[in-house]
Amino acid sequence: MIRKCDDDQDGIYGFDTSQIESLVLNGQTAVNVNYFRADGTQILPFSNPYFVSGSETITIRASNNATQTAGPPCFDEVQLQFIVYDLPEVFAIHPNLTTKCDDEPNPIDQDGFIDFDTSSFLNTILGSQTGMKVYYYDQNNILIPSIIPNELPNPFRTRTQNVKVVVENTINTTCTAQLIIPFIVNPTPKIDLEENIIICLPATDALIDGGILDGSPSIDFQYIWYTNSVANGVTTPTLLVNTPNEYSVDVTNAFGCKNTRVIMVTGSQIASIQSIDVVDLAEVNSILVNVTGLGVYEFALDDINGPYQSSNLFHYVPMGIHVIYVRDRNGCGLVGPITVPVLGIPQYFTPNGDGYNDYWNVKGVSAEFNYLSRILIFDRFGKLLKQIGTTGLGWDGTYNGNEMPGDDYWYSIEFEDGRNAKGHFTLKR
Numbered sequence: 001m002i003r004k005c006d007d008d009q010d011g012i013y014g015f016d017t018s019q020i021e022s023l024v025l026n027g028q029t030a031v032n033v034n035y036f037r038a039d040g041t042q043i044l045p046f047s048n049p050y051f052v053s054g055s056e057t058i059t060i061r062a063s064n065n066a067t068q069t070a071g072p073p074c075f076d077e078v079q080l081q082f083i084v085y086d087l088p089e090v091f092a093i094h095p096n097l098t099t100k101c102d103d104e105p106n107p108i109d110q111d112g113f114i115d116f117d118t119s120s121f122l123n124t125i126l127g128s129q130t131g132m133k134v135y136y137y138d139q140n141n142i143l144i145p146s147i148i149p150n151e152l153p154n155p156f157r158t159r160t161q162n163v164k165v166v167v168e169n170t171i172n173t174t175c176t177a178q179l180i181i182p183f184i185v186n187p188t189p190k191i192d193l194e195e196n197i198i199i200c201l202p203a204t205d206a207l208i209d210g211g212i213l214d215g216s217p218s219i220d221f222q223y224i225w226y227t228n229s230v231a232n233g234v235t236t237p238t239l240l241v242n243t244p245n246e247y248s249v250d251v252t253n254a255f256g257c258k259n260t261r262v263i264m265v266t267g268s269q270i271a272s273i274q275s276i277d278v279v280d281l282a283e284v285n286s287i288l289v290n291v292t293g294l295g296v297y298e299f300a301l302d303d304i305n306g307p308y309q310s311s312n313l314f315h316y317v318p319m320g321i322h323v324i325y326v327r328d329r330n331g332c333g334l335v336g337p338i339t340v341p342v343l344g345i346p347q348y349f350t351p352n353g354d355g356y357n358d359y360w361n362v363k364g365v366s367a368e369f370n371y372l373s374r375i376l377i378f379d380r381f382g383k384l385l386k387q388i389g390t391t392g393l394g395w396d397g398t399y400n401g402n403e404m405p406g407d408d409y410w411y412s413i414e415f416e417d418g419r420n421a422k423g424h425f426t427l428k429r
Contacts, residue, residue: 005175088167101257115155186255200332270333295328319344319363341369351397361394
């Protein structure tokens with residue numbers, strides 16, 4: 001029996017028969033050797049080096065060629081079986097099924113592995129063949145185990161590697177076919193996926209880009225820019241923007257792998273003062289600063305350097321003249337100083353010449369605020385001692401050049417803004 005694998009899939013094989021006759025004769029001489037197919041057809045000449053045949057059984061007859069006077073010649077026969085086994089075929093997997101982009105949501109977490117769907121691989125590899133076994137070997141030529149015979153694991157998690165496929169004819173295991181499946185895991189662009197940018201309005205420009213993180217040249221990628229998810233026709237590495245919107249860009253590398261970067265551009269602006277509400281002449285004075293604008297604002301009292309507060313309400317404000325500052329936290333401008341008077345009436349004064357609290361006057365009045373107010377001072381008996389102005393130092397505690405004694409004194413005030421106040425204060429010596 002001679003077994004061979006069909007090497008061109010036509011069911012016929014060229015068998016090497018050059019040694020058959022010598023094997024049959026085994027040194028005999030004066031013997032004729034003839035070969036017959038199953039239907040009795042003689043094969044001539046069979047001694048050529050190659051006998052082209054499919055699977056069939058050949059009869060070999062050795063006859064004595066000595067002269068015989070009567071009867072048929074003496075002969076012996078043996079049968080030789082030629083078997084042509086199917087050589088398996090192996091069909092290629094489409095590259096789209098074995099080439100993927102690394103799929104980590106954040107590209108800086110890329111590990112080079114991906115899950116490949118191999119559910120269709122076996123049908124593709126075998127086509128219409130039956131009775132075959134299929135084996136898979138990794139790049140180190142180690143058999144890849146699988147729960148389901150003949151199948152790659154599904155999903156098949158792998159890095160970039162070549163997997164060897166061997167298809168074996170189970171009738172004759174020497175008949176095999178091989179194929180390399182190149183699994184390829186390409187990197188996606190390593191970009192900063194999100195960014196928030198603030199521009200100062202009106203018409204401040206900002207240059208935004210694809211956010212490449214690994215130092216690769218920007219020209220190594222392709223870009224498609226979008227404004228509020230609508231393509232805007234820009235395909236350059238950068239985009240100049242001056243209006244608040246959501247901008248995004250698809251960044252694609254040479255492998256065709258894409259990542260999308262989203263940039264939120266928010267507008268901010270200097271504050272617009274609408275009003276300043278003052279509560280004064282009270283036990284607890286306050287200032288409320290009402291502003292509008294697109295910015296995020298913070299407020300300071302009397303010092304441009306702060307401290308700044310997020311609240312627009314100042315409590316426990318001392319009586320007197322104050323200045324307000326309002327700045328945008330995003331750096332889009334400062335409003336101020338804005339002068340604000342907080343009216344207040346001191347409860348005492350100490351005219352002792354120490355330079356501190358030596359005069360009594362209403363706080364919060366000046367040449368700019370309540371300038372025309374009328375301020376009168378009386379003793380306890382109702383005698384008018386002094387009318388003081390809104391821009392001077394105030395009453396020094398004397399009458400006609402004489403020091404008045406420590407005591408309570410009375411005031412009557414008519415403010416320019418229409419309000420009135422009456423009460424008393426103490427002169428301390």
